[in-house]
Amino acid sequence: MKFFIDTANVDEIRAANDMGVIAGVTTNPSLIAKEGRDYAETLAEIATIVDGPISGEVKATTTDAETMVKEGEAIYALDPKHMVVKIPMTAEGLKAIKALSAKGIPTNCTLIFSANQALLAARAGATYVSPFLGRLDDISQRGIELIETIHDMFLNYPDIETQIIAASVRNPIHVTDCALAGADIATVPYKVIEQMLHHPLTDSGIEKFKEDYCKVFGE
Numbered sequence: 001m002k003f004f005i006d007t008a009n010v011d012e013i014r015a016a017n018d019m020g021v022i023a024g025v026t027t028n029p030s031l032i033a034k035e036g037r038d039y040a041e042t043l044a045e046i047a048t049i050v051d052g053p054i055s056g057e058v059k060a061t062t063t064d065a066e067t068m069v070k071e072g073e074a075i076y077a078l079d080p081k082h083m084v085v086k087i088p089m090t091a092e093g094l095k096a097i098k099a100l101s102a103k104g105i106p107t108n109c110t111l112i113f114s115a116n117q118a119l120l121a122a123r124a125g126a127t128y129v130s131p132f133l134g135r136l137d138d139i140s141q142r143g144i145e146l147i148e149t150i151h152d153m154f155l156n157y158p159d160i161e162t163q164i165i166a167a168s169v170r171n172p173i174h175v176t177d178c179a180l181a182g183a184d185i186a187t188v189p190y191k192v193i194e195q196m197l198h199h200p201l202t203d204s205g206i207e208k209f210k211e212d213y214c215k216v217f218g219e
């Protein structure tokens, strides 16, 4: 399983990229709005930092396929080597995915909450599907079961090349579960990367090595 970082904060993106752990970035309208900067400018800057797929979503106010395609083309044009157009899971969204994919523009179908939605998005030509794990957990449904089901379902059809991005990942246990469930990618907030890399025994081990070393060899 690869990691994408789920943020529009360029400092967090740089920090994670410097660690060498991320292969791409996902954003959404809420994450970009949180940064309070120009939408397209933010995406273009992110694409200069990470050499991998960068998901940028069509406007949150857009509901028709024709406009989604126009906006998708503009997002893609920001950096055709990296940009992936994120499209919400609706009938119009599927039409837009079909049209963009016919033009060779990669897409990420977002707000997936059922296996059937994932199958529809795959058949429309989505490069990625993003099932939202944490938001299902929030309403007392086991989000990880959705990732497992989509993974198993796609395995039945070798012609499906759509990759599964486990999204709405909120903690390190989600990450391990997604890897065991066979997600191709987990997109994680920076905070979760930090939580994953720390272990109290690692921290105390470093302190003990330092203490023992300094006793004999000095600072």
Ligand code: E4P
Pocket (backbone or CB within 6 Å): 006, 026, 027, 028, 110, 130, 132, 134, 135, 167, 168, 169, 170, 187
């Ligand atoms: C995925 O692409 C979304 O940006 C994200 O993972 C949503 O996470 P949240 O449910 O924690 O907002």
